[in-house]
Amino acid sequence: xxxxxxxxxxxxxxxxxxxxxxxxxxxxxxxxxxxxxxxxxxxxxxxxxxxxxxxxxxxxxxxxxxxxxxxxxxxxxxxxxxxxxxxxxxxxxxxxxxxxxxxxxxxxxxxxxxxxxxxxxxxxxxxxxxxxxxxxxxxxxxxxxxxxxxxxxxxxxxxxxxxxxxxxxxxxxxxxxxxxxxxxxxxxxxxxxxxxxxxxxxxxxxxxxxxxxxxxxxxxxxxxxxxxxxxxxxxxxxxxxxxxxxxxxxxxxxxxxxxxxxxxxxxxxxxxxxxxxxxxxxxxxxxxxxxxxxxxxxxxxxxxxxxxxxxxxxxxxxxxxxxxxxxxxxxxxxxxxxxxxxxxxxxxxxxxxxxxxxxxxxxxxxxxxxxxxxxxxxxxxxxxxxxxxxxxxxxxxxxxxxxxxxxxxxxxxxxxxxxxxxxxxxxxxxxxxxxxxxxxxxxxxxxxxxxxxxxxxxxxxxxxxxxxxxxxxxxxxxxxxxxxxxxxxxxxxxxxxxxxxxxxxxxxxxxxxxxxxxxxxxxxxxxxxxxxxxxxxxxxxxxxxxxxxxxxxxxxxxxxxxxxxxxxxxxxxxxxxxxxxxxxxxxxxxxxxxxxxxxxxxxxxxxxxxxxxxxxxxxxxxxxxxxxxxxxxxxxxxxxxxxxxxxxxxxxxxxxxxxxxxxxxxxxxxxxxxxxxxxxxxxxxxxxxxxxxxxxxxxxxxxxxxxxxxxxxxxxxxxxxxxxxxxxxxxxxxxxxxxxxxxxxxxxxxxxxxxxxxxxxxxxxxxxxxxxxxxxxxxxxxxxxxxxxxxxxxxxxxxxxxxxxxxxxxxxxxxxxxxxxxxxxxxxxxxxxxxxxxxxxxxxxxxxxxxxxxxxxxxxxxxxxxxxxxxxxxxxxxxxxxxxxxxxxxxxxxxxxxxxxxxxxxxxxxxxx
Numbered sequence: 001x002x003x004x005x006x007x008x009x010x011x012x013x014x015x016x017x018x019x020x021x022x023x024x025x026x027x028x029x030x031x032x033x034x035x036x037x038x039x040x041x042x043x044x045x046x047x048x049x050x051x052x053x054x055x056x057x058x059x060x061x062x063x064x065x066x067x068x069x070x071x072x073x074x075x076x077x078x079x080x081x082x083x084x085x086x087x088x089x090x091x092x093x094x095x096x097x098x099x100x101x102x103x104x105x106x107x108x109x110x111x112x113x114x115x116x117x118x119x120x121x122x123x124x125x126x127x128x129x130x131x132x133x134x135x136x137x138x139x140x141x142x143x144x145x146x147x148x149x150x151x152x153x154x155x156x157x158x159x160x161x162x163x164x165x166x167x168x169x170x171x172x173x174x175x176x177x178x179x180x181x182x183x184x185x186x187x188x189x190x191x192x193x194x195x196x197x198x199x200x201x202x203x204x205x206x207x208x209x210x211x212x213x214x215x216x217x218x219x220x221x222x223x224x225x226x227x228x229x230x231x232x233x234x235x236x237x238x239x240x241x242x243x244x245x246x247x248x249x250x251x252x253x254x255x256x257x258x259x260x261x262x263x264x265x266x267x268x269x270x271x272x273x274x275x276x277x278x279x280x281x282x283x284x285x286x287x288x289x290x291x292x293x294x295x296x297x298x299x300x301x302x303x304x305x306x307x308x309x310x311x312x313x314x315x316x317x318x319x320x321x322x323x324x325x326x327x328x329x330x331x332x333x334x335x336x337x338x339x340x341x342x343x344x345x346x347x348x349x350x351x352x353x354x355x356x357x358x359x360x361x362x363x364x365x366x367x368x369x370x371x372x373x374x375x376x377x378x379x380x381x382x383x384x385x386x387x388x389x390x391x392x393x394x395x396x397x398x399x400x401x402x403x404x405x406x407x408x409x410x411x412x413x414x415x416x417x418x419x420x421x422x423x424x425x426x427x428x429x430x431x432x433x434x435x436x437x438x439x440x441x442x443x444x445x446x447x448x449x450x451x452x453x454x455x456x457x458x459x460x461x462x463x464x465x466x467x468x469x470x471x472x473x474x475x476x477x478x479x480x481x482x483x484x485x486x487x488x489x490x491x492x493x494x495x496x497x498x499x500x501x502x503x504x505x506x507x508x509x510x511x512x513x514x515x516x517x518x519x520x521x522x523x524x525x526x527x528x529x530x531x532x533x534x535x536x537x538x539x540x541x542x543x544x545x546x547x548x549x550x551x552x553x554x555x556x557x558x559x560x561x562x563x564x565x566x567x568x569x570x571x572x573x574x575x576x577x578x579x580x581x582x583x584x585x586x587x588x589x590x591x592x593x594x595x596x597x598x599x600x601x602x603x604x605x606x607x608x609x610x611x612x613x614x615x616x617x618x619x620x621x622x623x624x625x626x627x628x629x630x631x632x633x634x635x636x637x638x639x640x641x642x643x644x645x646x647x648x649x650x651x652x653x654x655x656x657x658x659x660x661x662x663x664x665x666x667x668x669x670x671x672x673x674x675x676x677x678x679x680x681x682x683x684x685x686x687x688x689x690x691x692x693x694x695x696x697x698x699x700x701x702x703x704x705x706x707x708x709x710x711x712x713x714x715x716x717x718x719x720x721x722x723x724x725x726x727x728x729x730x731x732x733x734x735x736x737x738x739x740x741x742x743x744x745x746x747x748x749x750x751x752x753x754x755x756x757x758x759x760x761x762x763x764x765x766x767x768x769x770x771x772x773x774x775x776x777x778x779x780x781x782x783x784x785x786x787x788x789x790x791x792x793x794x795x796x797x798x799x800x801x802x803x804x805x806x807x808x809x810x811x812x813x814x815x816x817x818x819x820x821x822x823x824x825x826x827x828x829x830x831x832x833x834x835x836x837x838x839x840x841x842x843x844x845x846x847x848x849x850x851x852x853x854x855x856x857x858x859x860x861x862x863x864x865x866x867x868x869x870x871x872x873x874x875x876x877x878x879x880x881x882x883x884x885x886x887x888x889x890x891x892x893x894x895x896x897x898x899x900x901x902x903x904x905x906x907x908x909x910x911x912x913x
Contacts, residue, residue, distance in 0.1 A: 019038075020038055031155070033115070036113030036118075037111065037114050062099045063109045066095065066125075066126075067111060067114055067115065067129065069093055070093060070129040070133045071141075071142050071154070074132075075139060075390075075392055076138075076377075077089070078137070078138040079134070079136055079394060080136060081363075082394055082395060082396045082424065083451055093129075104122050106121055108122075112125050115128050115158060116159065128158075128161060131161045132162045135162070136396075137162050137392070137400050138391065139157050139392075140383075140391075141154070141157075143387065144387045144389065146387070156407055160403075163400075164400060164403035166399060172468060174458075175468060176476050177240070178398055179476050179480055181206070181240055182454065182455040184236055185197075185204065187481070188253070192253050194433065195253060195433065196434065197432075198231040198234065198235075198431075199428065199433065200236045201453075203233060203360045204453070205397075205401050205423065206233060206236075206358065207237070208401070209398070209421075210241045210358075213225075213356065213405045213409055214277075214279055215280065217284065218280060218282050220413045222284065222409075222413075223313075223314060223321065224287070224306075224320065224322070225285070226302055226305055226309070226321065226324065227287065227326065228288075228324070229326035229327075230327070231293065233360060234270075235249055237288065238288060241286070242273050242275045242286050243275055245487070248498060252497055254491050257495060257496050257497070270293070271674065272290035272676075273287075273502065287305070287502075289301055289305060290676060294661045294665055296327065296335040296338050299325055299338060299629070300337065300632025300636060301632045301633070301639070301666065302323055303341060303352050303636060304636025306352045307352050307636075308636070308637045308638075309641075310352065311617075312641050312643065312644075318352060318354075318416060319413055319416075321352070322353075322412070323353075323355040324356050326357075326359075326360060328360055328362065329361040330370070333380075333382070334373060336628070337629055337632070337661075340624070340626040340628055341632075342383070342385055343386070344626070345386055345418055346386060347621075349623065350633055354416045355412075355419075356408050357420040357421065358421050359421065360425070361395075361422055361423055361425060362425065363444070367440040367441070378422060379422065380420045383418065387417075388418040388419055388420055389419050390421075391404045391408070391421050392424060393421060394424055395423045395425030395426075396454050401423060405421065426448050428448060502675065513732050514732040516569060516728075516760050518760050521565065521756075524572065524611060525568075527568070527612075528545075528564050528608065529548045529561075538596075541596045545596070548561050552756075555755050555756050557720050557756065558752065558753055559746070559748075560591035562721065564592070564607075566723065566728055567608055567645075568608060568611055569724075570616075570645050570732075571615050575616055575643050575644065575645060576616045576619070576643060576645070578620075578621075578634075578644050578645070578646045579594075579619070579621070580630060580647070581647075581648055581683070582625060582651040583651055584620055584621065588651050588652070594607075594618075595620065606620075627650065627657075628659045628661060628662065630659075631656075632659075634680055635667065635680050645730060646680050647680070647681045650684050650698070652685050652695040653684035654694055654696075654697055654869070657699065663703075663706070666678070667680065667712065668712065671711055672709065678737055679734055679735055679736065681740055682738070684739065686741040686742070688787070688870055689744060689745050689787075689877075692872050693870045693871075694869075697839060697843065697870065700741060700812070700839070701839075701842075701845070703739050703813075704813060704848040707814075707848075710814055712813070713730075713734065713813065714738075714739045715739070716740075718746060719752065719765075719810075720752065720754040721754035721755075722764055722810055723740075725759075725763055725764035741786065743786070743787055745787065752790070766809070766810055766816035767808065767809055767810060767811075767823070768789075768807075768810060769805055769807040770806070773805055779830065779831065779832060780803070780834065780890075781806075781827065781831060781834070782889075784809070784835070784836045784837060785810070785812060788885075789808035792888060795888075805823075809845075815852040817852060833856050833857060834861060834888060836861040836887075838862075838881070840865050840869065841902075842866070859900060860900050861884055865902070883903045884903070887903070
């Protein structure tokens with residue numbers, strides 16, 4: 001007979017052998033339940049059972065299979081859904097599916113020791129498993145590969161049968177939190193009928209869950225909790241968790257103006273808030289980050305913000321900062337940003353010590369049934385990507401939810417990974433309070449309309465158990481109603497809404513522009529461009545740095561050198577540098593080389609980490625292949641660490657397309673909407689070099705369209721010195737995002753060099769041109785930006801045409817109109833003004849230039865209007881590029897040479913090609 005038939009099908013035989021071997025070797029690390037089981041197993045095999053011993057052993061293993069099935073699949077058979085009948089899953093947990101029969105119910109089994117029951121009857125084992133794994137909490141954790149994690153979860157779940165056993169005082173506190181949550185929603189519903197608030201009704205238990213999460217966190221010495229959530233229930237969380245004055249929330253319903261006339265503001269359920277609250281005589285900082293209607297956009301921002309505070313405020317102790325994300329079920333299962341952020345959670349450059357995820361599971365997305373909203377069994381199946389435990393909880397059981405939350409905090413603090421809590425509830429109204437959900441979900445909303453609130457359910461439970469009486473209920477409800485009415489009366493006394501600027505005063509203590517010290521500049525160059533023990537490194541790397549140092553000593557600095565010297569200058573001033581993006585360590589175009597690998601691959605040397613003792617931090621990370629998540633993270637990091645030059649680099653400029661939500665909703669508009677200042681910088685490689693439509697354009701036109709009220713800086717530097725001064729400026733005295741369109745081929749262009757004096761004594765130049773040309777002799781100015789500038793001046797030198805001036809606009813926004821007017825004023829009165837660009841005429845900077853220079857008569861030279869940024873063939877690209885240059889200098893011979901002509905003569909006369 002094959003002995004393997006006794007091994008449970010759901011237990012890895014190799015693992016079972018390994019555990020049994022540990023038992024035989026008296027390994028003290030083995031869990032006690034396994035020790036008890038194998039003791040019974042050996043006893044069963046000692047021969048005392050005679051002919052029946054093999055049957056007994058087989059039966060024992062069948063019970064083990066049953067226990068294992070409950071642990072793995074019990075969550076499929078829970079009572080976690082308050083308003084729907086659960087879907088049926090097969091096979092069930094009936095004993096017949098485990099080769100057990102009804103006659104076995106009264107038999108005792110050694111397998112009971114695995115549950116801490118000792119030798120127990122099968123019916124006792126099943127009662128234990130039903131209570132632990134199939135009641136109001138469903139637990140998924142057996143897919144986790146780390147046996148220590150599994151054992152910890154198993155122990156903490158089973159020791160109390162996953163059933164809370166709270167004191168009367170704690171039960172009353174939970175009830176008070178429920179009353180606050182329920183009555184807050186009902187109060188607003190009555191006082192402001194028809195106004196959107198995205199109520200929490202159906203999930204009011206979230207409020208005690210969050211408050212007891214905070215209490216538990218304080219016990220574990222957490223100093224800060226950073227929350228990211230979308231709009232559902234946000235007002236309730238603000239009022240009853242972060243303790244935002246209810247009067248302020250009411251003002252956002254009743255007010256007509258902001259107290260700051262220039263503030264545009266946002267809808268009330270997008271706003272952020274910060275508060276220091278006291279819990280058990282201890283203080284804890286709580287942050288709710290602002291979030292737009294792009295539901296999960298805040299996820300990465302929250303993680304970056306938490307990482308920044310862990311580093312700067314708590315000396316890299318992630319135990320002190322707890323990130324919390326609150327999702328909707330439809331969003332967490334469908335929004336790709338969730339996957340990106342979860343995948344980042346354990347990476348060295350992006351980890352935050354583990355996040356607690358709550359899912360406000362309405363079982364519907366706007367009007368879409370959950371069965372049409374995902375392919376997975378649960379909306380939380382994304383958690384399995386990083387082997388994070390998942391708990392499903394009935395929202396009508398606030399005690400169960402608090403029980404799970406407290407365990408989740410303990411788990412996070414011990415293992416520093418994510419944990420997911422799926423709160424199964426419902427949405428009382430439609431997507432917003434003015435929506436009629438019965439149009440699309442009549443059966444579900446019939447059940448919801450007949451369903452009692454969690455307040456009524458829990459109140460009746462506590463009355464029956466004797467934990468509360470009518471007086472306690474009346475006093476609790478009366479106090480809450482009194483507070484709400486008083487807040488509303490005060491709100492109505494004031495028309496203006498107070499502007500709360502999150503996160504407050506981060507930018508009040510700004511240093512002046514950094515001064516460049518010549519001695520330090522030279523010392524930094526030596527440190528950056530020389531290697532200690534150079535024989536340890538690849539000869540090519542050594543040669544590269546030696547070449548750079550030779551250039552420096554010969555008074556020549558290229559693009560890559562200027563960038564690294566800028567970081568050194570910032571670090572020397574006491575400000576850290578963080579750079580992140582795909583391939584950012586080396587640089588996509590192999591120009592940066594911020595880390596040099598040892599010859600044997602055994603480590604790396606970062607010159608910028610070794611400038612001098614006690615220097616500010618330099619960090620550079622190769623990011624995962626993500627834009628949306630990583631840019632959100634870096635924005636959050638810059639928000640949380642204002643003493644850092646924080647840069648996100650796109651591998652190619654057009655990759656920012658995938659992060660457009662962060663650009664639109666945070667970078668461009670956050671200051672207008674939320675008073676949010678942020679000095680993140682973006683490196684977006686841009687330039688038309690025949691690489692086709694996808695890697696030519698970083699979409700300059702989009703950023704210029706978003707630019708207003710000096711909300712950001714948009715620049716396209718083309719000289720190393722200008723890049724240097726931009727980065728130093730951004731690190732020292734700028735509080736706005738900076739969009740830097742960086743070059744590709746220009747990185748190694750022979751003309752893209754700067755002298756040392758331009759770094760030490762110069763400054764950023766918004767416009768550049770050949771200052772040796774006498775302006776009064778000029779009859780034509782060709783304005784341009786980016787790489788085309790060098791193509792034009794090379795052609796100018798080739799033809800010796802010096803009655804035409806090529807001017808490169810390096811700062812596109814805020815537009816340097818005064819500098820431009822100064823140049824124009826010194827030229828000939830009959831001036832011909834041209835704007836020349838590489839991009840199609842409907843893209844690039846042309847529309848912006850036309851608006852900013854509307855008082856001048858300007859004609860444009862550009863590629864034909866197109867829906868695609870560039871042609872696909874290198875040969876076609878070269879012809880178009882040449883035509884742009886020729887037409888800029890009026891070298892065309894056709895009748896269209898002085899008007900925009902769509903480059904008709906570049907339509908490739910193939911007969912002559």
